Amino acid sequence: MSVRRALLLLGLAPLIMAQAEPKLVPDISSRSIEIRYSFSGAQLLLFGAILYPGGRVPRRPADVIVVLKGPVEPILVREKEKIGFIWMNADKNSFRSAPSFYAVASSAPVRQLVDERTAAIYELGLQDLQLSPGGGALPDKERRFEAGLLDLREREGLYAEHPHGVEISEGVLYRARIGIPSQVPVGTYTAETFLVSDGKVIAAATREIEIDKSGFERFVALAARRHGFLYGLAAVALSLGLGWAAALAFRRRF
Numbered sequence: 001m002s003v004r005r006a007l008l009l010l011g012l013a014p015l016i017m018a019q020a021e022p023k024l025v026p027d028i029s030s031r032s033i034e035i036r037y038s039f040s041g042a043q044l045l046l047f048g049a050i051l052y053p054g055g056r057v058p059r060r061p062a063d064v065i066v067v068l069k070g071p072v073e074p075i076l077v078r079e080k081e082k083i084g085f086i087w088m089n090a091d092k093n094s095f096r097s098a099p100s101f102y103a104v105a106s107s108a109p110v111r112q113l114v115d116e117r118t119a120a121i122y123e124l125g126l127q128d129l130q131l132s133p134g135g136g137a138l139p140d141k142e143r144r145f146e147a148g149l150l151d152l153r154e155r156e157g158l159y160a161e162h163p164h165g166v167e168i169s170e171g172v173l174y175r176a177r178i179g180i181p182s183q184v185p186v187g188t189y190t191a192e193t194f195l196v197s198d199g200k201v202i203a204a205a206t207r208e209i210e211i212d213k214s215g216f217e218r219f220v221a222l223a224a225r226r227h228g229f230l231y232g233l234a235a236v237a238l239s240l241g242l243g244w245a246a247a248l249a250f251r252r253r254f
Helices: 003-010 013-018 116-122 139-155 216-226 228-253
Strands: 023-028 032-035 042-051 063-069 072-083 086-099 102-106 159-162 166-169 173-180 187-197 200-213
Touching (some): 023 200, 086 139, 139 159
Parallel strands (some): 032 200, 102 159
Antiparallel strands (some): 063 102, 072 086, 166 173, 187 200
């Protein structure tokens, strides 16, 4: 199927003829993801079309950068140090707002598409995330803890970069796949798509994704949030009950 025919089927041809600037028409394979006890991760497909004025694709088509970002949260990072034979917390630093999840995919390495200033403005890349340190620490310490936080979350699969993760067909249709790990935090996620040409962002579009727990996991999470004291008592009682049952079974066996 040709790109023109695909656009006609999508009903985008009239929009192309009426516009003066390139536009993005993004979509997502799933607007909501439910986390159950058997959840082992998911693959999210972000796709869409680039609408050029008059439907004419330029000789050098624009590039696409896709960013999937989770809700921000305060975080305390601790640094461990081996003292004697024991690993102990030696230092710590707080961040007021760090994304709980961050993934960027692009049709080429971000540094080849935009300059440092543009990357910093739109947070295009792990090194350009605005982590908002808590303040009071020396710059060297803040940089050390920022690097530690990025490395930790990369190893957990919560932060990722895919420099060739966006495929563009005939300069018009694009798609990118981003993996969602099993331990992903719940909340409202934003999928931002940027159209880049000559080092500048010339169009942008945003879609939202809800990631939430369901079933028994949702019941437990709501109980812990709304009735923290009772939830704590129930957890202690359950632990004592399981310990007593295990001791009783061990005694009867031997």
